[in-house]
Amino acid sequence: MFETQEAIPPASRLEIELYAPADCQKQTRYYLFVRAQVRWTNEIPEAVGYEGSNRYRVGVAFDEIDPQDHVCLDKYVKKRLTMETVSHIA
Numbered sequence: 001m002f003e004t005q006e007a008i009p010p011a012s013r014l015e016i017e018l019y020a021p022a023d024c025q026k027q028t029r030y031y032l033f034v035r036a037q038v039r040w041t042n043e044i045p046e047a048v049g050y051e052g053s054n055r056y057r058v059g060v061a062f063d064e065i066d067p068q069d070h071v072c073l074d075k076y077v078k079k080r081l082t083m084e085t086v087s088h089i090a
Helices: 067-089
Strands: 002-004 013-021 029-043 056-065
Touching: 013 067, 029 067, 056 067
Parallel strands: none
Antiparallel strands: 002 056, 013 029, 029 056
C-alpha cells in the first residue's frame, strides 16, 4: 500500500521502485524494482480539502519481482516483524 495525490484505477499496471533500509540508522538501503497491479484505491477522508496532500491510499499486488530483490524484501519484512514483536513485548 502507498499514498498518492491522484486516484489510480484498479487493474492499472505499475512499475515501482522501493527502498528498504538494511540497518536501523538507514545508512544502507536495498533498492528494489517491482511490477505490480493496483487492486484497490480509497480516498483518505481526512485529506480532503488539504492542498498538496496525498488524497488516496492504493493497494497493490506484486506480480513481477527479481528473485534477488525478493530475497532482500523477504529479509526486510521478517526483520521488521521481529522488531515489532519485540517492541510489543517490552
